[in-house]
Amino acid sequence: MDGPVRQLDPLVSVCIPTYNRASKLQRAVDALLASSYKNLEIIISDNASSDDTENICAALAQSDRRVRYFRHSENQGPTANFEYARSQATGKYFLWHGDDDYLDPNYIGACINELENDQSLVLVSGVAAYHRGDGNITGYGKVIQPSSDSPMLRVTKYIWLVTENSIFCGAYRRAAVEECTMPNCLAGDWIWMAEVLLKGKAKVLPTIYVHRDYGDNTSSSLRRIASTIKAPPYHARFPRTAVSLNLAGHLSAFIVNSNPSLTRNKYFIFFALFNLVLLKQIGWSIRLRIAHGRHPGTTQRPRPGAGSG
Template structure:
């Protein structure tokens, strides 16, 4: 049986990582290795993963003395993967017991496919189901999604052949701390390898937007513009075969950043209006719109949306 490597970066994950590790231990497919890297956690994450490694020889654990970030830690784990197939599980997420088996079997049967994902369920902090999403199943649908700025995978939910990593390499340092690192990586991979998604809901993503909404700051607009930058780089690769990062064209990259950051710099309240539109409760929307008004008292749209929400609430 083929060895499947599961990589799991972890940072201050003591609340959920035991559940995540047990999801891999309970897999119906047993020929796996779980490679975990504690990224300089200051809670009990290190002790938890070490205890599991002592109980199961298929689990290998590593530690970063300092917090290096998700990109550097994922790349460290990818370099240590020994399996013919590689998949992931984030330390606060879950997956069903058949996940490795289903994805591995798909790649065995479909030898023209290099990347396979699945449907994803969104769960709350306590594990209750909040929703689910299916992704396009065929490579043609996946390529069409990429061209139309729709990401066709659950980033951590895919399984790849090792040759994908050997050709593409790891995640790019530019995306460290900005999100969309996995999207950029899979976008680049999809240009060289065919992709697919199975319809089954195999991955469970723990959705916790509250902390981000409450702690959002005026400079967090970079978390929104990075999506547009990643998409623009992807389109550039489609048109020219390369992008600003690959060409080390830092002036071109800077101009691209400035293009997408300009609206946020012009109106510092824009980020709060965007988050208010995405908020799931009226109280969250009102809270964010109040911050928008405080940030830019001259922007009339802030008052319009705030009054609209207050009126609806009453």
């Protein structure tokens, strides 16, 4: 797919919400411009950054017509900025792209090839490759394949297995997920993914990577996210419980709305989902503590919550 844009290649919108990450944003966009897939529109939604983001984005838009730059006069909060970036997408497919991540050159082309060849898929992604400062890969994300014909089995498998959520960074069939929304709460991206999986199947390609920096994955990190998105105070104090309540509340509503015959069972569905998520988080916390005891200083990037944008 090197060379000029081919008319047979569908337009792909890459949506980058950003805030005060000018240097890493430059790296992200440079990698996209060097992608083997050429028919792109790169949408940058700047959440009123106070660093050099505006100048860098203006230069990028001037040098390549595929870059579209939008700047908010006031910070909208990360979730609203994610959704604003998506609202500007015009492609058949779209990706949400972290402003501090970068993709393999063949990442987008490989995802689109799968989506074009299998209409049952609403999402195709690669795997996260994690770095710690020196550029060397120090770990990989989990491969989750929510490919069951049953929507509930897809969602349950995802909820039980998800940790760092690199599947979120894949290519979506835009028309299929147009009505899905990412709520402004802890685990908003997990809720988004669960709603997407109710719409159709997803596939993870383990040979292509979204490159990410390691970060903190502790309760203190979740408290910071809760503060950033202006969640209720108890969310910051009891983040694991808040994540469980948020997921159970939204998902039980999705399930009942899509199948009204389950209305009588809505409370059972809620408590079953709440216990599933809470049990999963307790197990996850125990595994992290064991891993930290064996290898002090090792952490994983957090992934319930909105991103930097």
